[in-house]
Amino acid sequence: MQTLDQSDRFTFLHIDLNSFFASVEQELHPEYRNRPLAVVPTLGDTTCCIAASYEAKALTIKTGTQVGEAKRLCPEIILVQGNHNVYAEFSHKIAAAVERCCPVAHTPSIDEMVCQLIGREQEPPRARKIALEIKQAIKDDVGQTLRCSIGMAPNRYLAKIASDMQKPDGLIGLLPSQLPRAVAHLELRDLPGVGAKTEVRLNAKGITTMESLLALDRPGMHKLWDSVWGDRLYHWLRGADTGDDGAPVDSGVQKSLGHSHVLGPEHRSQGGSWAVAHKLLHKASMRLRMEKFYAGSMGVTIRYQLTREQAARMKSKKHFSGIKHSSWGMEARFRDCQDTLTLLSVLRSVWQQSPQGPEFERPFFVGVTLRNLIPESEFQESLFGDEGNRGELSATMDKLNLKYGHTTLHFAGMLPARDSAPTRIAFTQIPVQYGVDYM
Incomplete structure (x- = not known):
């Protein structure tokens, strides 16, 4: 019988609500369910979609798509002007549902939450059970249309990556024994903090794939980023906990x-x-x-x-x-x-x-x-x-x-x-x- 590596534990769960704004609208309006829908700031063709349902995403309509283009791609698309107060209320309700299963340690944004596991909760079977309980609690307490993808990992950075690897309604775990090969298939843009400009800069330095990034040693990563961020990223991608777990450094003083x-x-x-x-x-x-x-x-x-x-x-x-x-x-x-x-x-x-x-x-x-x-x-x-x-x-x-x-x-x-x-x-x-x- 194969035994589990004792180091194979999950320390963080990252909860990412899928198409949150659009899902809230579909929860409030049953007639919108299973139909392409986009949430917009104002009802005008020159503005952009700020959220899209999965039915709309299947038609290549996504966040940032101009409303006029969305109408061209899908003439019957439902456009809903966003309601900030409603989304905030739903976010608080979801946080309460998650808290019923596991304390929320951090809230990076209105549609993301992070839970930190302790003790035997970190064992993969127990962590998976908690993640499934969170999914069910959100459905029971808040609404059936509200789905989430949950990433489980030894640090917050990897947990966020894992939450994006399977959508909608995903559950992915990245164990230390599987790293870094478990993320070798990803694109550079899949890394939090790597946007279009950063990708161009990395490409100019000869880093065009995740494999080429992972081939670098720690000094090489430091040189690539020209900062301590490279050192942190080297350790995060290998499952280490550097103390900040991928969180932005906060001075604690609002500016x-x-x-x-x-x-x-x-x-x-x-x-x-x-x-x-x-x-x-x-x-x-x-x-x-x-x-x-x-x-x-x-x-x-x-x-x-x-x-x-x-x-x-x-x-x-x-x-x-x-x-x-x-x-x-x-x-x-x-x-x-x-x-x-x-x-x-x-x-x-x-x-x-x-x-x-x-x-x-x-x-x-x-x-x-x-x-x-x-x-x-x-x-x-x-x-x-x-x-x-x-x-x-x-x-x-x-x-x-x-x-x-x-x-x-x-x-x-x-x-x-x-x-x-x-x-x-x-x-x-x-x-x-x-x-x-x-x-």
Whole structure:
């Protein structure tokens, strides 16, 4: 009888929800099930799909496919405008279902969770049983259409890789005794952290396949990446635990927060874009206070749509929607503050310095970011106190907006955009609920 290698254990489970946004829509709307569906930020042909059901993926429609192209590939495709609040609620429900089987140790994004196994849980049969219990708990507690792929491995990096190896509804384990040969068949782009630009750089250095990457020794990997990342990757791919398990190094200090928005056609003007920027700042300043920070600078970005003639004679970029554009940005520093009225005056001052002329008459994207954050505990009060009771005014607005919705009470400048720029779908973080809204 063959005995199991005692070193063959799984330390991490990586749970990847399959076509999460699209699956939520199919769970809420039974009539959408087994039909091609795409979730979109706005209902317009120039925008892109942010999620696609597996029925749509079978027709080569995926995240990033332009809506007009998706309609060409599948005229009967169902297009649903994404609802950030609903996806956040489902994510929390799924986390609770997973917790019923195994504690969630880390949440990399809204559709991913990581569990760390301990003791006898690490034995492959027990780890597999826990993974199957997680799948069933999600179906029982949240919905039948919500499937997940689970990767089991000795470190987090490999667990994430394994979760992508079989979709949908997959369950793959990478045992130490099988490594690194168990990943030798993958493409370089299958490695987390290796995108298109990195792949080109690796190819230029003679690394074109996973086999050629795995053939390098540790010094060779360090030289290839020219950083400690190469050393880490060498060990991760062989099943070792380096202490950070593939997680990004987090300084523990939040540096910025903000919001951005692709403008709807009705707001692609100077007045419309200002109203949207005003609303973005309204949301950001409220978050600033809820998360107990003060900001010391503000960055503003505007992108302007160009005509074909303008793009031909100017330096331009191409947005993922296909729009050719030019960009302008500016950062302003100020005394640390967190009240909306002071931040609004900064935004107005920056906005007045935005470029003028025929090339800047069609803004289509606005971003507002508050930077140089410091915790409230480190803020030094002004000798003159709360000038104009601005802090009290913001606190009063927050009370009402938390109770009735974050646009209940606001300054008049954002009125034309009050119902636009909804909270964006979060790919890289779990949204936080403040009062009745997620932000």
